[in-house]
Amino acid sequence: KLKPDRSIPTVCLICLFVNRLDSVESVLxxxxxAFDFCSEKKMKRPSENLGQVLFGERIEPSPYKFEFKKPAMCQKVCTQTYDTNSxxxxxxxxxxxxxxxxxxxxHWIVDNMPVTWCYDVEDGQKFCNPGFPIGCYVTEAGRPKDACVSNFNEKDAFYIFNHVDITIHYHIVEHEQLGARLVAAKIEPKSYENPNDSPDCTGGPKFLKKKQTGVFNIPYTYSINFVEDKNIRWASRWDYILESMPHTNIQWFSIMNSLVIVLFLSGMVAMIMLRTLHKDIARYNQMDSVEDAQEEFGWKLVHGDVFRPPRKGMLLSVFLGSGTQIFIMTFVTLFFACLGFLSPANRxxxxxxxxxxxxxxxxxxxxxxxxxxKSFGGEKWKTNVLLTAFLCPGVVFADFFVMNLILWGEGSSAAIPFGTLVAILALWFCISVPLTFIGAYFGFKKTGIEHPVRTNQIPRQVPxxxxxxxxxxGIIMGGILPFGCIFIQLFFILNSIWSHxxxxxxxxxFLVFIxxxxxxxxxxxxxxxxxxCAExxxxxWRSFLTSGFTAVYFxxxxxxxxxxxxxxxxxxxxxxxxxxxxxxxxxxxxxxxxIGFFACFWFVTKIYSVVKVD
Structure with a gap:
């Protein structure tokens, strides 16, 4: 919504904010x-939440300010002068x-909405990109790269987009005091030489030779226009950006196709398991009722060893504790995202x-x-709780800290400030670690998990x-089907992270998660x-690694x-x-x-509690 300027009655100022600059050709x-554009030093930058800092978003005020419904042509912002001898x-x-x-x-922002650059693509479709380039390059062979157009004819030159045509769409709201709402903001970058001191947005495109010498001036200008649009509702003003994303229809069709295939395969696996296991249980129970002693075979033979504690039980229990934490976190986060609380508008x-x-x-x-x-027979409870609190989070934080050092060295905006790192460590050591100790206290206080069958003293030899x-x-085969149900969504997620x-x-x-x-x-x-069945x-460990091997495919x-x-x-x-x-x-x-371990734990406990064993 438009906010009136209290110092000037009846005048509504629209402030434009700028975000970090990124590229698909660089992670930094x-x-x-950092690029020495026109900047605003009087206004304070808006506060950022923890997620914005971790993602490296740096929203700052800009010198671009407009009065509502007051068009302007070729307004000067500033002129940046460079002397190559300095x-x-x-x-x-x-x-x-x-x-x-x-x-x-x-990446510019108006009224918490991205300023988009819309242009025509193949088949007469229009694509709206929530960003626009700072310039482009024409190679020595005269081949234009990226956003360079046909009239950029100078070879081995950089063309800078020093002018923007901004169009703001709004609609009038009669029953509200403010009177109007912004529903879209679009931009068209252009390049002008502006040879005179008073820019008039004329002349050819502004270019910079690769081996430029002497004094070089870059005048930055803008034009602003307002268009009333009664068709776009304020609540759905982001839709035109989402609907114009490339290959959206193909993505939806691919996701639906993948979901149908995965549901069909899941149904087949479930049906085979239920029918086969039902026949096994019926046959074994029928054998128990026969007076003549018959030799047991298959999975019933290992009933005295199936709950034998695994090797490296300490490490497995620590992994399972951290995995449970991640599972609940993912489930709740996606649930809130489905309800709309974590939409792209909430940066x-x-x-x-x-x-x-x-x-x-x-x-x-x-x-x-x-x-x-404790159910594995472990007694080193102090080591267990310390590893649960520090092992997996410590590995993640160490990797994250090394990456942050590289970002610091490169001067990137994605580098986490030292104060934020201290805050993350404080959350970890002062909240997460004590809560882990509390959970471990109640876990060790409980009696051990009762198994339906006793464990033999002498382990059985595996044939x-x-x-x-x-x-x-088996581990390699186990990760194929789970990976098959996520790889399409994985492509979209990687696109959002690395292709912006x-x-x-x-x-x-969320449906793919389930x-x-x-x-x-x-x-x-x-x-x-x-x-x-193979005794x-x-x-x-095999159940944990079988489904965990999906991460290797990832x-x-x-x-x-x-x-x-x-x-x-x-x-x-x-x-x-x-x-x-x-x-x-x-x-x-x-x-x-x-997920794999707890599913197998439930399955093994269930089948050995149903069948009577000697």
Whole structure:
């Protein structure tokens, strides 16, 4: 809504804010002031939430200010002068050239709404991009790159977009005192030479030679126009941006197709499991009723070893505690996102919600880890609770801190300030760790988990296994089906992170999340049943790794995405991409592995409690 200026009655000022600049060819975003554009030093920058700081968003005021319904033509903002003989000026000019070469994009905001650059694409469609380039480059061979158009004929030159035509759409609201609401803001970047001191937006495009010498001036100007639009409602003013995203129809069709296939496969797996297991239980119960002693076979033979504590039970319990914490955090975050609380309009809300939930969910992590470790017969409860509180979060924070050092070294706006790092550590040590200790206290206080069958003192020898029941082939096969239900959504998520596209399909993402949980559970239970029938009772670690292996497929897909879809250049950007990808892979490994373990734990407990064993 428009806010009236109290000092000037009946005049409504519209303030334009600027965000960080980013590029699809570089992982490193930069603040608006890093490129030496016209800046506003009088106004204070708006406060940012934790999610915005973690994502590297740096919203700042700009010198672009307009009066509502007062058009303006070729208004001067400022003129930046550079002398190539001055080292500071030359460094600023070289950084500006680098930004144009890597196609860095402006991101402007009006009334909490992105200013979009709409242009025609193939088949007469219009694409609206929530950003526009600072300039473009024409190679030595005369080939224009990125946004350079046909009249940019100078070879080996950088063309800077120093003028913008801004169009603000509004509609009148008669029953409100304010009178009008902004429903869209569009921009068209242009380049003008402006040879005179008083700019008139004339002359050819403004270009900068690759080996520019002497004094170089860049005048920045703008034009503003207001258009009344009665068709766009204020509540749905973001829709034109979302609907114009490229290949939107193809994306929806692909997601629906994937969901139908995954649901069909899940139904098939569930039906086979239920029918096969029902016949097994009926046959074994019928054998127990026969007076003649008959030799047992299959999964019933290992009833005295199936609940034997696994090797490295301490590590498994710690992984399961952290995985439970991540599972609950993901479920609640996606649920809130589906309700619209974490929409793209609420910048940083998604990350803020996830971090706060993770901090507050230390109690379930400590409880699950302690309870399972006690059921494994563990006695080193101090080590268990310390590892639960510090191992997995410590690995993530160490990776994150190293990536942040690289961002600091590159001067990127994505570098987390030292105060924010201290705040994150305070949340971890002062809230999450005590809650983990509280959960572990209640977990160890509880009695051990009662199993339906007793464990023999002497472990049974596992017979020679066939190829598909050996651990490694089974683990590899187990991650294929869960990965198949997420890889399309994974493409959209990676696009939103690395290609700076807007992600808004949280409803489908939540549905895919539920199907992923079901698919991980069914695939792991199926393979666990095969292994028990082959008299291999080492199911605990195998169930965790079977569904957790989905993270390996995710990692492989991320590598493929890097080399096939992205145009990232530079060693720092490459290290940052794979560093952050490793964090996501670890979180995904703990999440999916925990789903598989608890599904198998329920399954094994259920079948051995139904069948009477000697």
């Amino acid at each position: 975003p930069y603040e608006y002031t 080292p500071p000026d030359k460094a600023k000019l070289d950084f500006l050239k680098k930004g144009m070469l890597l196609n860095y994009q402006h 940083g809300a998604l990350m803020t919600c996830a971090v706060v939930l993770w901090v507050l969910l230390g109690t379930p992590a400590g409880y699950v880890a302690a309870r399972l470790y 020679e296994q066939s190829f598909y029941t050996k651990p490694f082939p 596209q807007m992600y808004y399909m949280f409803g489908f993402l 199907i992923l949980v079901i698919t991980c559970s069914e695939a792991t239970i199926l393979l666990c049943y095969f292994h028990l 291999d009772y080492h199911w605990q 990692l492989v897909y991320a590598v493929h995405y890097f080399f096939s879809k992205l145009q990232i250049t530079g060693l720092a950007s490459t290290i940052l991409y794979f560093g952050y990808t490793m964090i996501m892979a670890l979180i995904f490994f703990l999440f999916t592995g925990s």
